[in-house]
Amino acid sequence: MGDQFDVSLEDADLLDExxxxxxxxxxxxxxxxxxxxxxxxxxxxVKPHRDKRPGADS
Structure with a gap:
């Protein structure tokens, strides 16, 4: 029987965070x-937010 605590966990999103x-x-x-x-x-x-609504640049 294997060790129940010998598990390999990897979460790519968590590692990125x-x-x-x-x-x-x-x-x-x-x-x-x-x-x-x-x-x-x-x-x-993070890239700057660009508002694409008409007239938002003024």
Missing amino acids: VELTTSLIIAASASETPLSQAQIDELLG
Whole structure:
């Protein structure tokens, strides 16, 4: 009978989240000031929202 606690679990989405969180922690620790929203978005790979509604550019 195998060891019931010897299981291999891997969740790619969870690993990605851990990597992003780690990147944020490192960047925040290295920064002398709080990270701006733009810096956080860049670290997370968030692209700026572009409003596609007519007249939204003005």
